[in-house]
Amino acid sequence: MNCKEIQEIIITDYLDNEISEGLRKEITLHLSACSECKRFEEAMRKTAVEPLKQAEKKNAPKALWYNIKDKIESAPKPAFFHMPRPAFAAAAILTVLIIAFSFIMRLSVRHDTAEVYLQEQAQFLVSLTSGNGNTNDYEEQDNENLSSAVEEYFL
Amino acid sequence: MQDIPDNIIKEASEGNMSAFQSIYDVSSDFVYNLAFRMANNAEDAKEITQDVFVNIYKNLKNFQFRSSFKTWAYRIAVNTAINTCKKRTRESGKLVELTDDIAAETKEQPNEALIKSLLAALNPEQRSCIVLRNIEGLSYQEIADTLKININTVRSRLKRAREALVTQFGKRGGKNEL
Numbered sequence A: 001m002n003c004k005e006i007q008e009i010i011i012t013d014y015l016d017n018e019i020s021e022g023l024r025k026e027i028t029l030h031l032s033a034c035s036e037c038k039r040f041e042e043a044m045r046k047t048a049v050e051p052l053k054q055a056e057k058k059n060a061p062k063a064l065w066y067n068i069k070d071k072i073e074s075a076p077k078p079a080f081f082h083m084p085r086p087a088f089a090a091a092a093i094l095t096v097l098i099i100a101f102s103f104i105m106r107l108s109v110r111h112d113t114a115e116v117y118l119q120e121q122a123q124f125l126v127s128l129t130s131g132n133g134n135t136n137d138y139e140e141q142d143n144e145n146l147s148s149a150v151e152e153y154f155l
Numbered sequence B: 001m002q003d004i005p006d007n008i009i010k011e012a013s014e015g016n017m018s019a020f021q022s023i024y025d026v027s028s029d030f031v032y033n034l035a036f037r038m039a040n041n042a043e044d045a046k047e048i049t050q051d052v053f054v055n056i057y058k059n060l061k062n063f064q065f066r067s068s069f070k071t072w073a074y075r076i077a078v079n080t081a082i083n084t085c086k087k088r089t090r091e092s093g094k095l096v097e098l099t100d101d102i103a104a105e106t107k108e109q110p111n112e113a114l115i116k117s118l119l120a121a122l123n124p125e126q127r128s129c130i131v132l133r134n135i136e137g138l139s140y141q142e143i144a145d146t147l148k149i150n151i152n153t154v155r156s157r158l159k160r161a162r163e164a165l166v167t168q169f170g171k172r173g174g175k176n177e178l
Helices: A003-014 A021-033 A035-053 A064-074 A085-130 A134-154 B006-013 B017-039 B042-062 B069-092 B102-108 B110-120 B124-135 B140-147 B151-171
Strands: none
Touching (some): A003 A021, A003 A035, A035 B110, A035 B151, A064 B017, A064 B042, B006 B017, B006 B042, B017 B042, B017 B069, B017 B124, B069 B124, B110 B124, B124 B151, B140 B151
């Protein structure tokens, strides 16, 4: 490896101890022989790594818990009826299937009714055109009834 | 952070406030520390920490134990902190403000001013990797899992961040031998 490649490893894996023991030994050996890489490693460690490792750990202020508790307890409650997501999804799918099925069933029933209706109408029309339709008989009957009623009125 | 028993997480997810307080007691310091270092000031750190725990409480029922609770909590903390930092940057036009209080804070701990100055030189994505690695001590794989990024992306961000830190260290008058 050349110095550029070694410095690429130093700036991350070497300084963070994220390399194998074999590679670490190889780089350490190189550093003992190369003053430029040695200077690079020292500068990087002293400026970009160690100051932050020495950063004081900050603790959460004691009062913070009460603010959080207040925020949680004052948040609007979820709806009374709360269903877990998978159950809600299953219920929604089932509802859609039931609606779709009943719609299909109704269409089927209507189709049968419509067919019967159309057949009856067709027969009626045929009877009209043939002259043996019931309506002609009904008209004649009606006329007869009217005549007998008139006769009886005048007699 | 010590491990939190699964039954405590389950009880907290069902609304048991006492169980949730147990979770808070164990995890609040690392969340606050991360928030403080990401935001670089105490006021924003408090706001971030509150938002993080309210989010944790709301989403505990969705936690499915696929990752550790610590990784999940870190992820929420980092995302909340990054969003706050970006919001502040939009408001002020600067990458995390260096307040004039730094001179006063230097009296408390000389190193603190240097740390704040160094972190202020980084963008939120670089800062999150540096804070998780150098301050929180997470491994590269843990950082990758927390941020849901590739491990080589972690390396790349750390590399860019450290190059920026060296430059910033030099600007502050520190001896930069690079």
